[in-house]
Amino acid sequence: MKVIASLVLFTICSTTISAELLTNTGFESNMTGWTVSSSNGSVASSTTANSGSKSTKFETTDYSSPYSAYIYASQSVAYDNSTEYTFSIYARDNWSNGGQPMANAVTLRIEYYNASSTLLRADQQLFSLPKDYLWHQYTFTSTQIPAGTAIVKPVFGTTQDSQWQKSVLFDDASLTGVVPIVQEPHTGDLNGDLFVNFSDYSQFANGWQISTDEVDLYDIADNWLAEYCEPLAIVSTLQTVQQYSPVFFDINSVSAFSNPYNPDDISIDIIFHSPDNSQITLPCFYVSGNSSASKWQGRFTPQQTGQYSYQAKVYVNGVYEGYSPISSLTVTESSGNGFIHKNPDSYYFWKYDSGKAFRGIGENVAWDTRSYNNQMYPYEYMLPMLGNQGCNFVRIWLCEWNMPLEWDTLGRYTASASQRLDAVFALAEQNGISLLLTLNTYSEFKSIKNIWGTGDDWVRNPYNVTKGGPCATAASFFSNATAKNFYKKKLRYFIARWGYHTNLGVIEFFNEVDHLYADGDASVPAADIVSWHDEMSTYLKSIDPFKHLVTTSFSYKWMPDLWNVSNLDFTQTHPYGTTDNTYSTITSFENNFSKPYVMEEFGYSWESAGTSSNHYLFRRELHMGMWRGMFSPTPVLPMVWWWENLAYYNDWDVFAATANFSNQITADSDGFLTSLAVNAGTGMEAMGVQTIGRMYVWLRNKTSSTISSATLTISGVQNGTYEVAYYNTWLGTYSSPSTITVTGGVLSAPIPSLTADGDMAFRIVKTGI
Structure with missing residues (x-):
C-alpha cells in the first residue's frame, strides 16, 4: 500500500434515539404531570381521542380586542446530553364549521434552562390547524443545544389572536432526543x-x-x-x-x-x-x-x-x-413497492419496482407559504389535505424563493434549504405522496420582469459573472463548460442526499424552459438547450443508482428535438384555458414522440387565480380537466395550478371525488388498461377505458338543456351478466348497482337524466357468464 x-x-455511527422522555403523553390521567398556564382559557378532558380513551381540550375565550388569550402546558425533563430534540403532538379542531384553517392554532416550543432555572433559549414553531374534524400530527425539531443546559421544557398550546374563540384537542405528545453514544477508549486510539x-x-x-x-x-x-x-x-x-x-x-x-x-x-x-x-x-x-x-x-x-x-x-x-x-x-422481503419507473406496456400508468401500477393524481404546490402570501397554506397544511383526499402526487419547485439549494454561493449548498427539503420529503411520505421536484425555473435566467412584476432573477443568479459565476450572459449557462460542471456537481449532491427516497417520483430540470428561447431577453439558441438537456439527463442517469424518472417542461412552444432526447422519460406542457382538447393533446404528443405525456399545469386562466365572482369557472375546469385526463392515456392526471386559491375556496371535494374513482380504476386494472369506444347519443361527450372484466365510462352533457332517457351503448363485449353502478363525479358516491344481461355482444344501459354541462361516470363489472 x-x-x-x-x-x-x-x-x-455514534448516536441513538432516546426513549420517550415525557409522562402521561396521551392525557389518560388528565393533565397529571403537566404544568398549565393560561389567560382567558380553560382546560378539560375529552373522550374524543387520537388513541386511547382520552385527549385534552384547550379552549380560549377572549372577547376584548386586542385578543391575547392563550393556554400552554409543559413538562420539565433533565437534560440527557442529546444533540437535538424532537417534540410532536396530535391536534384537531373541536368547533369545526369548515372554512379556512385556524392560523397559529398549535404552538410547539422547547425551552432550555441552566441549573439555576435561568432561560437560555426558547425555540418555537406555530402551525395552522385545518377545520376538518381530523387529527393531524405536528412535529418540531430543535438542534444546537445551548451550553450549560440542565433542564429541557417542551411546551404545547394554543393562542387566540382574533375575535374567534379556539377549541383545540391535543393527544399523544412525544419528546425524544438524539443521544451520543459514549465510546470506550480503543486500543488504536x-x-x-x-x-x-x-x-x-x-x-x-x-x-x-x-x-x-x-x-x-x-x-x-x-x-x-x-x-x-x-x-x-x-x-x-x-x-x-x-x-x-x-x-x-x-x-x-x-x-x-x-x-x-x-x-x-x-x-x-x-x-x-x-x-x-x-x-x-x-x-x-x-x-x-x-x-x-x-x-x-x-x-x-x-x-x-x-x-x-x-x-x-x-x-x-x-x-x-x-x-x-x-x-x-x-x-x-417486504410489502413495499419501491421506486416509480417507466411502464413499457402502458401510457396510462407508471410502474413500481414491485410491479404494482402507479397513476398520479394531485396538483402543483410549487412553493411554500411566503411572507407576503396567505400564511395558512404551508406544506404542513397542503400535503396532509391532499393525502386525505386520496391524492398521491405533488409538484414542488426548488428556486430562489423556495428551498434554494444553490443560490447564495455557486458550488456551496444551503443548509437551511436542504433541511427543509428533508422535512418536506418526510411529510410527503407520511401522507402517501410522491414528489415531482423541479430544479430550475426560467425566471432564474431572465432580466425582464413579467406581468406580475417579478421574474428578473438573473441579476441574483450565482452563475452570473457579477455574482462570481462563470457566465457573462444567461444564455451561456447552457454552453459554458464550467457552468455545466457546477450543475453536474449539484446533481450528484441531490442524488446522494435525496435519491434514496422511494417517493421521489420525478426529477424535472426546468419549468417552462421555452421562455428562454421563444420570448424575452435570454435568447438561448434552441440547439444549446437541447444539447444541455441531453448531457445533463445522460449524466444524471449515470450517477443515479435508483433510476428515477427524468423530464423537463414547456409552457406553450416546445422543441421537437428536445423531446427526442432519449433520457427524458416523458413530455410535458402547460396548457391553460378550456380542457376540451385534453385527450387530443395527450395522444398527439404520445404519437409524435413515442413516450408518455403529462399535462403538468392547467387551469381556467394562466394570468390570475380569479375572484369570488368567477371562481366557479376555475372549479369547473379543475373538475373537467381531471376527469378528461383520467380517461386519457397519461400516467398522471392533469395537475392544476393556483393551489392556494383552490384551498381558500375549499375545493378539496373535487380532488376527493376524482381520486376515489381514479384510484379504483388503478386498483381494478393492475396496470392493464385500454381505451373503450362508447356511444351515448347526440349531445354527449363520452369517454371509456377497460381492463379485464371491467369497463369505466365518463359522460358529459354538452348541450344547454337537460338530456333525459338516453342510453349508453358499448359494442363488442362478452355475453354474460354485468353489474352497473353510476358514480356522482361531484359528490364521490355510487348508486346501488343494477344487473344487465348481454346476449348479443352489445351492452345497453340507461343513462340517468343529465342537466346541461352535467357529468357522471359508470363502473361496469362482469359478474357471470
Missing part, C-alpha cells in the same frame, strides 16, 4: 480523541522512522491498520433491513479538502455488490466537520432481497486514496 499518509479511515484515524497512525509511524526498509514499514503499517481500524458500518439495528426500506451509513474521514461539496476536490462513494452480482455505486454527501475530521453519509434503499456486500472508497483531487473494510447487509 503505497499511499499510507493519505489513507482515510472510517468509524461506526493513541491520541485519545475517540477516533482511530491518520493522526493515530502518524503517532504510531513516528516510532518506526529508524527503519531503512520502506517495504517493512508499509507491512507494519498495514498490520496496524488491520488490527485497529474500525470499519465502515451501519447502525447495528439495520444490519438487516427490509427491501425498499432506507438504510443510512455514517462515515468519518480524515482526508483533506478545500470544499467538501466539490467532488473534484473530495468524493466518497459506497460500492455495493448486489445479490444478483451487479455493482451499484452510491455517491455520499458531506454532513459536517473540517478537513482533518469530517462526517459524511450514504443513503441507500435496496431494491433486491438477499445479501449485499459493500465498501466505501474515497477520492481526493480525482485520485483514489483509501477504502473501508468490506461489510455486509442482509435484505429481507
Whole structure:
C-alpha cells in the first residue's frame, strides 16, 4: 500500500434515539404531570381521542380586542446530553364549521434552562390547524443545544389572536432526543480523541522512522491498520433491513479538502455488490466537520432481497486514496413497492419496482407559504389535505424563493434549504405522496420582469459573472463548460442526499424552459438547450443508482428535438384555458414522440387565480380537466395550478371525488388498461377505458338543456351478466348497482337524466357468464 499518509479511515455511527422522555403523553390521567398556564382559557378532558380513551381540550375565550388569550402546558425533563430534540403532538379542531384553517392554532416550543432555572433559549414553531374534524400530527425539531443546559421544557398550546374563540384537542405528545453514544477508549486510539484515524497512525509511524526498509514499514503499517481500524458500518439495528426500506451509513474521514461539496476536490462513494452480482455505486454527501475530521453519509434503499456486500472508497483531487473494510447487509422481503419507473406496456400508468401500477393524481404546490402570501397554506397544511383526499402526487419547485439549494454561493449548498427539503420529503411520505421536484425555473435566467412584476432573477443568479459565476450572459449557462460542471456537481449532491427516497417520483430540470428561447431577453439558441438537456439527463442517469424518472417542461412552444432526447422519460406542457382538447393533446404528443405525456399545469386562466365572482369557472375546469385526463392515456392526471386559491375556496371535494374513482380504476386494472369506444347519443361527450372484466365510462352533457332517457351503448363485449353502478363525479358516491344481461355482444344501459354541462361516470363489472 503505497499511499499510507493519505489513507482515510472510517468509524461506526455514534448516536441513538432516546426513549420517550415525557409522562402521561396521551392525557389518560388528565393533565397529571403537566404544568398549565393560561389567560382567558380553560382546560378539560375529552373522550374524543387520537388513541386511547382520552385527549385534552384547550379552549380560549377572549372577547376584548386586542385578543391575547392563550393556554400552554409543559413538562420539565433533565437534560440527557442529546444533540437535538424532537417534540410532536396530535391536534384537531373541536368547533369545526369548515372554512379556512385556524392560523397559529398549535404552538410547539422547547425551552432550555441552566441549573439555576435561568432561560437560555426558547425555540418555537406555530402551525395552522385545518377545520376538518381530523387529527393531524405536528412535529418540531430543535438542534444546537445551548451550553450549560440542565433542564429541557417542551411546551404545547394554543393562542387566540382574533375575535374567534379556539377549541383545540391535543393527544399523544412525544419528546425524544438524539443521544451520543459514549465510546470506550480503543486500543488504536493513541491520541485519545475517540477516533482511530491518520493522526493515530502518524503517532504510531513516528516510532518506526529508524527503519531503512520502506517495504517493512508499509507491512507494519498495514498490520496496524488491520488490527485497529474500525470499519465502515451501519447502525447495528439495520444490519438487516427490509427491501425498499432506507438504510443510512455514517462515515468519518480524515482526508483533506478545500470544499467538501466539490467532488473534484473530495468524493466518497459506497460500492455495493448486489445479490444478483451487479455493482451499484452510491455517491455520499458531506454532513459536517473540517478537513482533518469530517462526517459524511450514504443513503441507500435496496431494491433486491438477499445479501449485499459493500465498501466505501474515497477520492481526493480525482485520485483514489483509501477504502473501508468490506461489510455486509442482509435484505429481507417486504410489502413495499419501491421506486416509480417507466411502464413499457402502458401510457396510462407508471410502474413500481414491485410491479404494482402507479397513476398520479394531485396538483402543483410549487412553493411554500411566503411572507407576503396567505400564511395558512404551508406544506404542513397542503400535503396532509391532499393525502386525505386520496391524492398521491405533488409538484414542488426548488428556486430562489423556495428551498434554494444553490443560490447564495455557486458550488456551496444551503443548509437551511436542504433541511427543509428533508422535512418536506418526510411529510410527503407520511401522507402517501410522491414528489415531482423541479430544479430550475426560467425566471432564474431572465432580466425582464413579467406581468406580475417579478421574474428578473438573473441579476441574483450565482452563475452570473457579477455574482462570481462563470457566465457573462444567461444564455451561456447552457454552453459554458464550467457552468455545466457546477450543475453536474449539484446533481450528484441531490442524488446522494435525496435519491434514496422511494417517493421521489420525478426529477424535472426546468419549468417552462421555452421562455428562454421563444420570448424575452435570454435568447438561448434552441440547439444549446437541447444539447444541455441531453448531457445533463445522460449524466444524471449515470450517477443515479435508483433510476428515477427524468423530464423537463414547456409552457406553450416546445422543441421537437428536445423531446427526442432519449433520457427524458416523458413530455410535458402547460396548457391553460378550456380542457376540451385534453385527450387530443395527450395522444398527439404520445404519437409524435413515442413516450408518455403529462399535462403538468392547467387551469381556467394562466394570468390570475380569479375572484369570488368567477371562481366557479376555475372549479369547473379543475373538475373537467381531471376527469378528461383520467380517461386519457397519461400516467398522471392533469395537475392544476393556483393551489392556494383552490384551498381558500375549499375545493378539496373535487380532488376527493376524482381520486376515489381514479384510484379504483388503478386498483381494478393492475396496470392493464385500454381505451373503450362508447356511444351515448347526440349531445354527449363520452369517454371509456377497460381492463379485464371491467369497463369505466365518463359522460358529459354538452348541450344547454337537460338530456333525459338516453342510453349508453358499448359494442363488442362478452355475453354474460354485468353489474352497473353510476358514480356522482361531484359528490364521490355510487348508486346501488343494477344487473344487465348481454346476449348479443352489445351492452345497453340507461343513462340517468343529465342537466346541461352535467357529468357522471359508470363502473361496469362482469359478474357471470
